Amino acid sequence: MERARARTLALTACLDAAELAAQHSPLMSPLMWDMAHIANQEDIWLLRQAGGRPALRGELDPLYDAFRHPRADRPQLPLLDPDAARGYLAQVRAQALEVLATAPAGGDPLFEGGFVFGMVAQHEQQHDETMLATHQLRRGPAVLDAPPPSPPGGRDVPSAVDGMNGVDGADGVLVPAGPFTMGTSADPWALDNERPAHTVDVPAFWLDPVPVSNAAYQEFIADGGYAEPRWWTAAGWEHRRRAGLEAPQFWHRDGGRWLRRRFGVTEEVPPEEPVLHVCWYEADAYARWAGRRLPSEAEWEKAARHDPATGRTLRNPWGAADAGPHEANLGQRHLRPAPVGSYPAGSAPCGARQLLGDVWEWTASDFTGYPGFRAFPYREYSEVFFGPGHKVLRGGSFGSDEVACRATFRNWDLPVRRQIFAGFRTARDARPAEAV
Known part of the structure; x- marks a missing residue:
């Protein structure tokens, strides 16, 4: 989960707010939608479903429901701006780590083998790969670097x-x-x-x-x-x-x-x-x-x-x-x-x-x-x-x-x-x- 979050933040810290809000292809979401969607899924599955806690931002559920809004339509939604999305990510993660520290080892299929935490980590990494694909579609100077x-x-x-x-x-x-x-x-x-x-x-x-x-x-x-x-x-x-x-x-x-x-x-x-x-x-x-x-x-x-x-x-x-x-x-x-x-x-x-x-x-x-x-x-x-x-x-x-x-x-x-x-x-x- 920590590795996934570090990658999410690195993929978004290299661009300004305008680039994060832009839709670089109608096939992809604005990067700030992905950020808040990651937080929302963690809110739903770790805080509410796994932790039995009240929703941190339940009013955001319809906004970040991937099945309710096609990608091409997402720039027109009243999305959280990049700073607010980062704040949501941090708030959810703080409570999610508390749930992780006290989660039972089994009994519920969601907890068996830590499944729900693995599911959330995989979900974030899948969106990180999607965000990497958005970087490839983006026009502009290079902002990412890695050795060959x-x-x-x-x-x-x-x-x-x-x-x-x-x-x-x-x-x-x-x-x-x-x-x-x-x-x-x-x-x-x-x-x-x-x-x-x-x-x-x-x-x-x-x-x-x-x-x-x-x-x-x-x-x-x-x-x-x-x-x-x-x-x-x-x-x-x-x-x-x-x-x-x-x-x-x-x-x-x-x-x-x-x-x-x-x-x-x-x-x-x-x-x-x-x-x-x-x-x-x-x-x-x-x-x-x-x-x-x-x-x-x-x-x-x-x-x-x-x-x-x-x-x-x-x-x-x-x-x-x-x-x-x-x-x-x-x-x-x-x-x-x-x-x-x-x-x-x-x-x-x-x-x-x-x-x-x-x-x-x-x-x-x-x-x-x-x-x-x-x-x-x-x-x-x-x-x-x-x-x-x-x-x-x-x-x-x-x-x-x-x-x-x-x-x-x-x-x-x-x-x-x-x-x-x-x-x-x-x-x-x-x-x-x-x-x-």
Whole structure:
């Protein structure tokens, strides 16, 4: 909770009141709305629900209800100004720490394993990543800074033709056929859509060992990928045409070079990094062009968690421990993805790298509940989004915090969204002779 709050304040202290009140994109809220919304959720769940205390600012509930007011409409609301929002954050947190000091260890599902406190910490970090995306959309000089990731060392940048973006062979890594345990019933801070654990039998498949790189994606562009309808679904082609998509968001041509805007800095697109800011339709079109497909959500999770040598299902690709700086690029330690092939210490048993951190990865799957799903502690967290309208993303990004990123964690968004820190990797079915 302290780490999340420090990040919230850092993301807002670097801008003046006018910038915090501005709407930098109709897809995003003003940053001062996010600040007060974070405080309001903590007021509701920690002070009232967990602590049994009266509302600190109950009159603000309708104003900061995310379902009542679409993001595009929020600048017209009578929002708390930045100083008042900071004051609300501080007032709520002081009482929340008192509740934390006296909270029972169990008895109520909200307290089991400290769930409600973990839920609130994850909620704040998720909004911090949303605020980081708002910073990327913001026009103006750079106000954020972080060191670059370390290079992986000793690997060439994979191309689309050389191994279909793989680094260990023409088809990537083979994930063997068989059942594995998907989801969790044991992780105390897992959210409702990650539950319950259930067995899924997955046929053998090949998976890119790293996310698709900028170099590989540029080959798709150079080969006319955005001009060829056969690589796109009907809905994807219509969106590409209507939205005028020609490259990932924030890219533009300068002579023979591709440049990108990244948090207020214009720079040449680094060929070795995972491609970023592509929508589901773009990811799907690239995969078709490459003779591949996007992995299903079950395939992605099996690759990340299943250890064929022991038959065990791991919490994270490397084991039970949380992600640290040697396993994954998380926590806004860097303001960019690491080069493909980085973080060998975070490799999954199948050999795939960077399954957690760097970029959210689009999957082929619609967002639905698992068998036996039960909404908890409220339907609006997950259930209202179930259906074919939202696609699942997995793995987190450089802007995700480790508390809200694990191999069972599920994100979802509309297939047209590009402002999120999303990329992808591709897969293909294993032929019978390859699967043995």
